[in-house]
Amino acid sequence: MTDDRRLGRPRSEATRKAILVAALEELDERGYAALTIDGIARRAGCGKQTIYRWWPSKADVVLEALLERADTTIAIPDEGSLSDDLLAFLTATFRQRGQRPTLIGLMAHALLDPVFATEFKEKFLFKRRAALRVILDRAAARGEIAADADIELLMDVVYGVLWYRLLLDHAPLDEPAGNRLATLLVRAAR
Structure with missing residues (x-):
C-alpha cells in the first residue's frame, strides 16, 4: 500500500x-x-x-497563481442567450491579453516539459474549455445550438483564435475581435 x-x-x-x-x-x-x-x-x-x-x-508556481486569478476574473456568464453569454465570456477572456508573455512562457515550458504539459492542459486549458462548455451546453438546452453541432469544434475555434493571436501577435485580442468571434460562433452553432 x-x-x-x-x-x-x-x-x-x-x-x-x-x-x-x-x-x-x-x-x-x-x-x-x-x-x-x-x-x-x-x-x-x-x-x-x-x-x-x-x-x-517557476512555471508551476505561475500556473497555480493564474488558476486562482482566472477563477476570480473570468466568470461563467448567464446572460440568457448564447450570443450574450459568448460576448461576456470572450470580453472577459480577451481582457486578460496583458498576460500574453506569461501565457507564451507557460506554453513554451509545456512544449519542453511533458510533465508540466499535462498539468497545464488539465488544470488550465481544459478548465477554460470546461467553462466555455457550460455556456454552449446551456445554449443547446435552450435550443440555440443545432442538435448536430460539433461542440468540441466550436470550442477549438474559440481557443484556436485565442492561442493563434497570442502566440503570433498578428492581430489584436480585443473587444471588437471578441464581438466578431461571438457572432461567428452563433452563426456556426445554428
Whole structure:
C-alpha cells in the first residue's frame, strides 16, 4: 500500500497565498522571462526551498497563481442567450491579453516539459474549455445550438483564435475581435 501524502511539514496556507501573490506581482513588474524563484521568495518573505518543496518550477508556481486569478476574473456568464453569454465570456477572456508573455512562457515550458504539459492542459486549458462548455451546453438546452453541432469544434475555434493571436501577435485580442468571434460562433452553432 502506498501513501500519496508528501513528507515534511504541511503547507501553510498563508505562505502559499503569499507566494502566489508574490508570483503575480513579480510577473506584473518583471514579466515571465525575468521571473525567478529567488525573486518570488524574496517578495513572499520565505525561502526558495519552501517554493521548491511545493512546486518543481517557476512555471508551476505561475500556473497555480493564474488558476486562482482566472477563477476570480473570468466568470461563467448567464446572460440568457448564447450570443450574450459568448460576448461576456470572450470580453472577459480577451481582457486578460496583458498576460500574453506569461501565457507564451507557460506554453513554451509545456512544449519542453511533458510533465508540466499535462498539468497545464488539465488544470488550465481544459478548465477554460470546461467553462466555455457550460455556456454552449446551456445554449443547446435552450435550443440555440443545432442538435448536430460539433461542440468540441466550436470550442477549438474559440481557443484556436485565442492561442493563434497570442502566440503570433498578428492581430489584436480585443473587444471588437471578441464581438466578431461571438457572432461567428452563433452563426456556426445554428
